[in-house]
Amino acid sequence: MHIDKHQITQHNEQLEVSHRRRFMRLADELPNAEQVIGRLVDFEVAIPSWALGTGGTRFGRFSGGGEPRNLEEKIADIGVLHALNRSSGAISLHIPWDIPEDYAAIRSLAQQNGLVFDAMNSNTFQDQPGQTLSYKFGSMQHVDKAVRKQAVEHNIEVIKHGIELGSKSLTVWLADGSSFPGQLNFRKAFQNTLESLQEVYEALPGDWKMFVEYKAFEPNFYSTTVGDWGQSLLYSNKLGDKAYTLVDLGHHLPNANIEQIVALLLMEGKLGGFHFNDSKYGDDDLTTGSVKPYQLFLIFNELVEGMDNRGMDHTNDLGWMIDASHNLKDPLEDLLQSVEAILIAYAQALLVDRVALVEAQAANDVVRAQELLQQAFRTDVRPLVAEARLRAGGALNPLQLFRELDVRGQLISERGTKTTATGL
């Protein structure tokens, strides 16, 4: 399955008149439409290799068809997404699910699809067939040094794969924690984990980053050893300059103010990256922007303000990735919706009148501050996002074209209905 430039052009021609009208009307009302479009064109969100198949819960999984059966097909799927929206030009691999057999071939395939290799992900939250020691009671926190060593070595292995592919970062998400009071000594668990992370850190190439991801709960239900941003920051600070905190939107306690966390991590120079998704109850891993679009905007509002304050490059200085579970929707459609929601929130954040906002804050004019944020959020920026896509060579309406071309139908023809993507 491959999307042809011709197909995109044809689609765009059909929609162009109405798009042009809406875009011109919007641009006419905005002071900085071209600047926003430029930023949108540059923006990329990485797609994780495990998000291309149907997800599930502990209660079950309802597979769709045409899921990718190997790394090559995963790359092809992301190639389809990127061809459609021109904003998904990076893939994030998960080891051991995506171990390449032939690096050069994989690199070449990625290049053909316009993709680069984003952060590598290790897995010490599951036992693999043939694995010597079990992670049932944790990996880097484990009371047994041999288990910790196994986890460290796995991470170093992951780095090696990444080096071959041109990745520049390692994301470490640890499920380590406990489900019952008394199970762990919290201090020892922290110190074991720190020591293990340090060993991985030492194996990190000089131009790499390590992202320490935190999560409040699940799969452990009493404590998690990297449980919140405060803990992640402690680890990152103790590890060194190449270590950063990674924020996954679904990994917080109820009602947490994530945008404030983002602002403070940026202040400390320790925000490394993002996992986008949405949720109502826990780590629900729903389509980004499907439940709390205003929160997503508020987060981007802090990102833009905070990155600009530090003179950071919006596109390259943070790792942007979707991390969701596609239980009910077609995974590719879900990803198209997520990328669109991210671009919309980013565009809205770029529209905030920062000079006026600083003035309102300086005057404690809370009413005006709210008006300024909502002025940006209420603006229907979809024509800007579409225009950016058009200029970058993508489709004006990726989802519509995905359906018109019956991409899923073709994938099912190619791969069958009973395939299950490797991974979760």
Next chain:
Amino acid sequence: MHIDKHQITQHNEQLEVSHRRRFMRLADELPNAEQVIGRLVDFEVAIPSWALGTGGTRFGRFSGGGEPRNLEEKIADIGVLHALNRSSGAISLHIPWDIPEDYAAIRSLAQQNGLVFDAMNSNTFQDQPGQTLSYKFGSMQHVDKAVRKQAVEHNIEVIKHGIELGSKSLTVWLADGSSFPGQLNFRKAFQNTLESLQEVYEALPGDWKMFVEYKAFEPNFYSTTVGDWGQSLLYSNKLGDKAYTLVDLGHHLPNANIEQIVALLLMEGKLGGFHFNDSKYGDDDLTTGSVKPYQLFLIFNELVEGMDNRGMDHTNDLGWMIDASHNLKDPLEDLLQSVEAILIAYAQALLVDRVALVEAQAANDVVRAQELLQQAFRTDVRPLVAEARLRAGGALNPLQLFRELDVRGQLISERGTKTTATGL
């Protein structure tokens, strides 16, 4: 303080060109702009008399100036709001804070301001000076029948005031509950409360409604005797046809799906009314739409669908009221923002393509269902809301005009800086 029609006209003339342009562009894209505008013109949100002064928390209160000192000034304040936005033409009184001394004079004053009297509110959650028995341990749930009787009589008194003013409903919010395990027998508390409500219900005129408001917690911190929609519905069903459940957006446990509750109460014919506000943590009583605007839209989406399904009149068949606490913002500005947010959400809900949504649901096309809702939500409907206001004789930008006319400054001149509104 009074807003002159002339002032509004002058304001509108200044903004009219840009408004007209934006409105025409939007209307051009919509299939049903005129219908939506008609609905918006008809819509009214009642303002509670206690929302006109600065609110506070148990930690303190930071008063502003120019707060209304009596019922007459409260009516005047709402008159200002209504003159500006033409959607605040109702006042909801709270007894004993707003006992009229001269019914005819108050009715006449309200009429001059274009206001009607919405739901009456009783207060059995505080002890008033000179009150015989205390509500420290509850009112309608109280173990002592004499306290229950006092609470019942107070409610009957409130009804009498309401009859004189032309109100048609009574809202009963009970703080009754317990703060410690063991304090209450839950069953007896329920039964006492039911019995008390029945006595009030019997005193209700034939064309009145009783709204039974629920709240999960605060000011009691272990249990509340009308604690959730299930309990309120139990009471309402046992009381009879004139009893309904009232939903206050801030009165739920974390993560509750309020829009589903709304849909089910409508299905049962037992949804009576709404208290609008917004919140992040508990009953934070923030400006409506300031934290979770998408949730507000989803609620309106259910309201529109559910009311239409039952053939209900959008404007009159449910009681709409703001119930917020203005701790930091100028109360009148806060109310203008809230009404605007409500109208925006209502307009968005009216834009949902219901035929297509039913089709998508019938096909389990989750992706499309989301697109349809977000198509409505992403649309910038502010020009529609402004146009409706313009046609109804209000200001294109009420907040801007409020500031240009320095309404607050004038109120301070009239009333002084140290006034405190009666009430909370």
Next chain:
Amino acid sequence: MHIDKHQITQHNEQLEVSHRRRFMRLADELPNAEQVIGRLVDFEVAIPSWALGTGGTRFGRFSGGGEPRNLEEKIADIGVLHALNRSSGAISLHIPWDIPEDYAAIRSLAQQNGLVFDAMNSNTFQDQPGQTLSYKFGSMQHVDKAVRKQAVEHNIEVIKHGIELGSKSLTVWLADGSSFPGQLNFRKAFQNTLESLQEVYEALPGDWKMFVEYKAFEPNFYSTTVGDWGQSLLYSNKLGDKAYTLVDLGHHLPNANIEQIVALLLMEGKLGGFHFNDSKYGDDDLTTGSVKPYQLFLIFNELVEGMDNRGMDHTNDLGWMIDASHNLKDPLEDLLQSVEAILIAYAQALLVDRVALVEAQAANDVVRAQELLQQAFRTDVRPLVAEARLRAGGALNPLQLFRELDVRGQLISERGTKTTATGL
């Protein structure tokens, strides 16, 4: 694997002196020790057939060894538990995981182990191999009548199996709901579900009960169609006298007051049964009493008070079942801990001085009410529970004996290390 009476006797003889001392000292301080013991002897908690294997999360599963491979071995496992604690004399089956091939043989095997058949559980939250229609988008709520019919027929099939085994109740837990706004019409989902439940209800024998279980979220992450006690009660009331609400402790929003829900359901005559477990974050399905033992006591406090008020039989008039997931602990040890925690909470609730509590409540003596509850809770009732077990023929310390006899080791010898129990 089978526990011999001789082994229990030997174990008890070793512990008897110290037990006798502790028991006598405790009984000496209590007014009603013998009455409590009598109640404890009578009490039974059903064990679900799916709780005998290692559980997991969507992130993985770390199996132990010696798990039961079929219904016969599940019965044997519960036989072991029951031999040890004499309080686990019932098994709750799950169809299709436990379809008996030979009813008579299974009945006979259960009888040999001293077990009866508790509530039958249907499964319409997963697709089974060969199943005609998918439950991906719900079962009893489904927009397609054919799917609803399939779900109804499955439930009727489950009833038939139950009749053969002597069960008297059906537990219906529906995962039905939605993960995205717009996916469902809440009202239609409710009505479809009600209609489906009615068809099952009609197939219910006259002496059976139907338990309608509710759950706030998971596996759906936006709405659940039987989402809280209010919804379950609506269904139960519309279904009829044989329909009841079932409360699972983990199925609530954060901070819910479950004991109040229990009290109100008992008041309405609609509490049907319980699923015991414990949790900190969501439906964590941890060992009962491992995280919030005081909450468990408070719930039993309401159960005892409410059942006594209605003249209900503590043992038989409600369905008691454990429903937990044993991800880290040996499932049988976990179940022994859970049953012990339940008996402790029940014993404590039986110790509450009800006359004094009623007096304290009547006097609004909140301090005293708390003292009375905590007097019961602080009492170390473990010797009472042990004594009850001793008199019933069980082991003084079931967990200790389980380990001394190396039950797990024997099960592994018999069944191997790589077995996986059928089910979740």
Next chain:
Amino acid sequence: MHIDKHQITQHNEQLEVSHRRRFMRLADELPNAEQVIGRLVDFEVAIPSWALGTGGTRFGRFSGGGEPRNLEEKIADIGVLHALNRSSGAISLHIPWDIPEDYAAIRSLAQQNGLVFDAMNSNTFQDQPGQTLSYKFGSMQHVDKAVRKQAVEHNIEVIKHGIELGSKSLTVWLADGSSFPGQLNFRKAFQNTLESLQEVYEALPGDWKMFVEYKAFEPNFYSTTVGDWGQSLLYSNKLGDKAYTLVDLGHHLPNANIEQIVALLLMEGKLGGFHFNDSKYGDDDLTTGSVKPYQLFLIFNELVEGMDNRGMDHTNDLGWMIDASHNLKDPLEDLLQSVEAILIAYAQALLVDRVALVEAQAANDVVRAQELLQQAFRTDVRPLVAEARLRAGGALNPLQLFRELDVRGQLISERGTKTTATGL
């Protein structure tokens, strides 16, 4: 009002026989009863001066009678508590509510009552009459340097009062934050706050500690500028060695694992003190141990383990204080219950078999670890606590004696029924 030693002796004589029996039986079962008693005798919990009057919510306050009218009477009240339980020998003052007019007289009065002066508390969350600048929009975070300066100077003033009285620590709780998105620049608010705290820190005597208290929400409802332990730790680390984090049990998001936070802060050498209370929903400020006694035990379990690991003195190296709001109970009775609950949890934590627990953790024996913790928690340690009190010269049952002596009645005679304690 003053409790006579004679009255205590008489009370103890009446209860001594039954106490002695229960104590002997318990001590007989424990390996370390005397050691625990020694620890309990040494333990002191400070009482805040503002906890002696009736508390309230924003909805109202239901005063009792006999509340202290000035600092002298507050000291007398705590003197009564300390005479009864011998564990409340410290008072924590709040400025400006408790500004002493005559230091020597106050010191002398405290000494007569056996009290020392614990942490001083500043107040920049309210405006005081005559205050130049308002804290409506924050204090140490304020955009206006003059407001920050005023807040800093107030804190320095508080330190000066404390020096005169012999206090050795300052608790800074800031309500600073925001209620609406956009109101604050989070980074600037943090940096302003840090700069202000640094100025206060510089004024701190060499042997003082500064406690930086955090709180998730309320009275601000969108963000708090010292919002969680991670933020507090950031401030403390940037401030220096004399700065510590203070944990208030009610200041967390739902479901937070407070015991883990405690363990990590101890690990970092940055845990400074505790505010005890209990809660179900938010900062409910209920009686300690009234809702979640097991959580309280788990926290003490970490405290004991962590302090012992660092060689800390249990009594003096952390600041222990109750911080609750007594809305329904007699404040003195409430405090007696709270201190009792704290001592019970502490005693239980001291009973944990640490050697066995370390072994169980090393073996990942989760079942046994739970048994070990619950063995300590299930033990009815009340006789140990009573024995410690007896040896220290207090009453066997402080609450009972409080009522027998009709302390409240006497206080009402002395002070009247309509007094309101200064403070909240």
